[in-house]
Amino acid sequence: METLVVGAGAMGRWFARTVDGDVAFADADPDAADAAATAVGGRSVPLDADGRFDAVCVAVPISAGEAAIAEHAPKATRAVLDVTGVMAGSVAAMAEHAPDAERASLHPMFAPERAPGRVAVVRDAAGPVTDAVLDDVRAAGNEVYETTPTEHDAAMETVQAGAHAAVLAFALAADDVPEGLRTPVYDGLADLASQVTGNEPRVYAEIQETFDGAEAVADAARRIADADAEAFAALYEAAGGTADAAGGDG
Known part of the structure; x- marks a missing residue:
């Protein structure tokens, strides 16, 4: 399985390190995507690339989250996730732009350098991919707390x-x-x-x-x-x- 991680910052890198499988990084700063791919493993792709991926994880700042989901969620063939830190808007955007995909919103309740810790999760449309992601999160020593967007x-x-x-x-x-x-x-x-x-x-x-x-x-x-x-x-x-x-x- 290959996951496109949109956002090559600390949280995107945390997700890529935590979840098993191949990863491609895309970022508004191509150098940041290259650096993340080198540090974590995987490859970098242009932000406007038209490729398709098994899963897409949006790991951008809160203010850019819904727009990034709208742009990149359609690239997912199986699952869309986000780690932006806000859930109501993200969950609604994923449902709108990837209605047939598995969908989950994750919020690590810690700075990535302080991992592991507690990860809040909304499973809006669960399935084997999102289940596997949460298994990987737990395997990395994190506690998963299931919640609602509200x-x-x-x-x-x-x-x-x-x-x-x-x-x-x-x-x-x-x-x-x-x-x-x-x-x-x-x-x-x-x-x-x-x-x-x-x-x-x-x-x-x-x-x-x-x-x-x-x-x-x-x-x-x-x-x-x-x-x-x-x-x-x-x-x-x-x-x-x-x-x-x-x-x-x-």
Whole structure:
């Protein structure tokens, strides 16, 4: 089986390394496609090539996802997948442009260099190809979490947009302090800020543009800043209940 991976960035390379079979890379930057093919194995093809492939995986930024699916999904003879990170629009676009193919949307919940981890999956039209892909994902040590487009995209408002906004706001607001005056909470937030800011800013910008969540964080910070002692205590208790619910049994 040969898969066309549209997008030769980190996520496209992760997919190509994880899934068994031959791979062809196509990218708006031909040099990037060549480099990915050299690094991962396989070949590079022009982005506008008319070839047909057993499967097509779209691994482009969120803002380009639906257009890329529309352009490249018809090249698949068996299955179309995406790893763009947003599911409602991607699943709808795959259904529209590849109605007779197997279809699945995957969202690795980690940066590729931190693999393995949890991979959210919507199997919109399951079959032997998508089943084999998920078997390969599991074989690489990942946990597969099956979800729906609505559940996934709603969760990303908190898990990505809200979380990133909170961490970045802390980093922007924090003053540098002597090491001897730092607390475990400060160190934990500083570590998170280093983790978030050590990646490509464009990716985080697209998450903020796609998912709501930052405004809720800003509103919560303002309520804390404006609260008197009694109101703060209420907010503190509410935050503790939210944290307990988010943490589950773990």
